[in-house]
Amino acid sequence: MGATKTEHFTDKQNSIATLTKALGHPARIAIMEYLIKVDTCICGDIVNELPLAQPTISQHLKELKNAGLIKGNIEGNSICYCVDEKAIGKLQDYFTNIATKLNKKNNCC
Amino acid sequence: MGATKTEHFTDKQNSIATLTKALGHPARIAIMEYLIKVDTCICGDIVNELPLAQPTISQHLKELKNAGLIKGNIEGNSICYCVDEKAIGKLQDYFTNIATKLNKKNNCC
DNA sequence: AATGTTTATCGTAATATTGCAATATTAAAT
DNA sequence: ATTTAATATTGCAATATTACGATAAACATT
Numbered sequence: 001m002g003a004t005k006t007e008h009f010t011d012k013q014n015s016i017a018t019l020t021k022a023l024g025h026p027a028r029i030a031i032m033e034y035l036i037k038v039d040t041c042i043c044g045d046i047v048n049e050l051p052l053a054q055p056t057i058s059q060h061l062k063e064l065k066n067a068g069l070i071k072g073n074i075e076g077n078s079i080c081y082c083v084d085e086k087a088i089g090k091l092q093d094y095f096t097n098i099a100t101k102l103n104k105k106n107n108c109c
Numbered sequence: 110m111g112a113t114k115t116e117h118f119t120d121k122q123n124s125i126a127t128l129t130k131a132l133g134h135p136a137r138i139a140i141m142e143y144l145i146k147v148d149t150c151i152c153g154d155i156v157n158e159l160p161l162a163q164p165t166i167s168q169h170l171k172e173l174k175n176a177g178l179i180k181g182n183i184e185g186n187s188i189c190y191c192v193d194e195k196a197i198g199k200l201q202d203y204f205t206n207i208a209t210k211l212n213k214k215n216n217c218c
Numbered sequence: 219a220a221t222g223t224t225t226a227t228c229g230t231a232a233t234a235t236t237g238c239a240a241t242a243t244t245a246a247a248t
Numbered sequence: 249a250t251t252t253a254a255t256a257t258t259g260c261a262a263t264a265t266t267a268c269g270a271t272a273a274a275c276a277t278t
Contacts, residue, residue, distance in 0.1 A: 002232035002266045008160040009135035013142070021133025025236085026118035026126040033122070036210050041218060044254055051117040056237050058256055063235095071218040077245040077254050082218040085211045092204040099201045101145050102194045109150060109180040109191040112263055113236065134266085153224060162268050167226055169266095186224050186275040220278085227272070235264065242257070248250080 016094055019087055022067030027052055028060050032083060035070065041080040125203055128196055131176030136161055137169050141192060144179065150189040 006014050023029060027050060034049055035041070046061075047054045061081060064070045069087045073080040115123050132138060136159060143158055144150070155170075156163045170190060173179045178196045182189040 002234080004134065004136075004233090004266065005160065006135055009139055013135045013138045017133055017135040017138050020129040020138075024126055024130025024133040025113065026115055026122045027113075027236095029122045029126045029129075030118055032207075036207060047254090051114065052236095053238050054255075055239080055257080059236080062256085073218045074244090079255070080218055083207075083211060085208070088204060088208050088211060092201070092208045095197060095201040095204055098141075098145060098192075099194070099197050102192060102197060109182045109189055136266095156225095161266095163225075164227080164269080165267050168268095171226085172265095183225095183274090188225065222275105222277075224275080225273085228270085230269095231267090233264100233266075236262080238260095240258085243255080245252100245254085247252070 016091075018067050019069065019091055022063055022069055025060070027056075028064055031057070031060055031064065032069065035081060035083050041073075041082045044078050046081075125200075127176050128178065128200055131172055131178055134169070136165075137173055140166070140169060140173065141178065144190060144192050150182075150191045151184065151187055153187050155190075 009017075023032070030050055031046055034046055047057050050057060052060075061070070061072070065072055065081075067087070069084055070081050071084050072082075118126075132141070139159055140155055143155055156166050159166060161169075170179070170181070174181055174190075176196070178193055179190050180193050
C-alpha cells in the first residue's frame with residue numbers, strides 16, 4: 001500500500017494532477033518564474049539564483065521536464081531550458097473553466 | 110535532511126505551491142470536480158463516487174481544506190463541503206498572468 | 219438509552235519526495 | 249591531450265505521502 005491509484009481516475013484528471021504535482025514545490029515555482037523572467041534561456045544560473053545545491057536543482061528541473069512543463073535544448077555544454085506554453089495554457093484553461101462554473105452557482109458554504 | 114526549505118522562498122511562491130501541491134493528486138482533482146458538479150453540497154457520497162476507502166477520502170478532504178481549496182460546514186451529522194472560489198481565482202490569475210507573459214516573448218526552445 | 223449513520227482520527231505499512239556529497243558525463247577552452 | 253565548466257546521475261539519509269483497517273466522536277433515529 002501507499003502507491004497512488006492512478007488507474008482509477010480519468011486521463012484528464014491524471015494529466016492535470018501531474019502538472020499541479022510538479023508545481024507543488026516552492027523551488028519549482030521559483031524555477032518556473034525565473035525561466036519566465038529572464039529573456040535569454042541560458043539557464044545554468046538557476047543554481048546561483050536559488051538557495052539549493054546543484055544536484056537538487058537538476059532534480060527539480062528533471063521533474064518539471066518529465067511533467068511537460070519545461071523543455072530543454074542542449075546548447076554547447078550548457079542547456080537552454082524554457083517553459084512549455086502548452087502546459088501553462090492547459091492549466092489556465094482548466095482553472096478558468098472551473099472559475100466560470102463556480103460563478104454560475106451560488107455556493108452554499 | 111529531506112524537508113522542503115520553504116523559508117527560502119517568497120510567501121507568494123509558497124502559497125501557490127501549497128495550492129498546486131494539494132491539487133497534485135488525481136483523487137483530489139476528482140474530489141474538486143465532483144464538488145463542482147453536484148448542485149447540492151451534502152457531500153458524504155464522495156466516498157461512493159470514488160474508488161477509495163472512507164478514511165482515505167477524509168484525509169484528502171483534510172488536505173484540500175488545509176490548503177484553503179475547500180470549505181466545510183457541519184450540517185447535522187453530515188458535512189457540507191464546497192470549493193473556495195477565492196483559491197481557484199488565485200490559481201486562475203496566476204496561470205493567466207504567466208500565459209500572458211509567455212505570449213509577449215518568442216521562446217527560444 | 220440503544221442503534222445506526224456520518225465523518226474524523228490513530229496506527230501502521232508501503233511508497234515517494236527532498237536534499238546533498240560524491241562522482242560521472244559532456245563539451246568547450248587551453 | 250589536459251584542464252575547466254556545466255549538467256546529470258548515483259547513493260543515501262531524512263522526511264512526507266498514500267492507503268486502509270480499526271476505532272472514536274458526533275449526531276439522528278428509533
